[in-house]
Every structure is written in structure tokens, then in C-alpha cells.
Amino acid sequence: xxxxxxxxxxxxxxxxxxxxxxxxxxxxxxxxxxxxxxxxxxxxxxxxxxxxxxxxxxxxxxxxxxxxxxxxxxxxxxxxx
Numbered sequence: 001x002x003x004x005x006x007x008x009x010x011x012x013x014x015x016x017x018x019x020x021x022x023x024x025x026x027x028x029x030x031x032x033x034x035x036x037x038x039x040x041x042x043x044x045x046x047x048x049x050x051x052x053x054x055x056x057x058x059x060x061x062x063x064x065x066x067x068x069x070x071x072x073x074x075x076x077x078x079x080x081x
Contacts, residue, residue, distance in 0.1 A: 048063060048064075048067065050062060050063055050064045051063050053075075
């Protein structure tokens with residue numbers, strides 16, 4: 001019975017070691033911290049916080065300057081990698 005427990009522990013250790021090898025130790029730490037989030041303070045109906053963004057052409061755009069112009073303001077965040 002003890003040998004079966006040791007065998008199962010060895011298999012689990014080997015599988016865990018393989019995955020640690022595949023993803024790397026720094027990625028493992030990042031995965032453990034990934035879902036550490038806090039509840040935000042914004043609620044439905046609150047005004048959007050004022051932020052300044054840099055457009056693709058280098059111009060700086062403030063969000064509050066775009067709201068209420070009769071056109072929707074659309075923010076697209078994406079990765080191009």
C-alpha cells in the first residue's frame with residue numbers, strides 16, 4: 001500500500017515537473033497571481049473617468065473632449081503580436 005502511494009506521488013511530481021519545465025518558473029508565478037483582482041468603484045451610470053490617450057498619429061486625445069459630440073467614442077484595445 002505504501003509503495004502505491006509513493007508511486008502515485010512520484011507520478012504527480014513528474015507531471016508537475018514537466019509542466020513547470022514547459023511553462024517556465026516565471027510564468028508559473030504569473031499564473032498564480034493572474035486572477036488576483038479587486039472590485040472596481042465604477043457603477044452603471046457613473047461618468048467615465050477622464051483619461052488621456054495617445055492616438056496612432058501621435059496626437060494626445062482626452063476622453064472628456066470626445067463625449068457628447070453626437071458621435072460614439074469607441075476604444076479598442078488589442079494585441080497585434
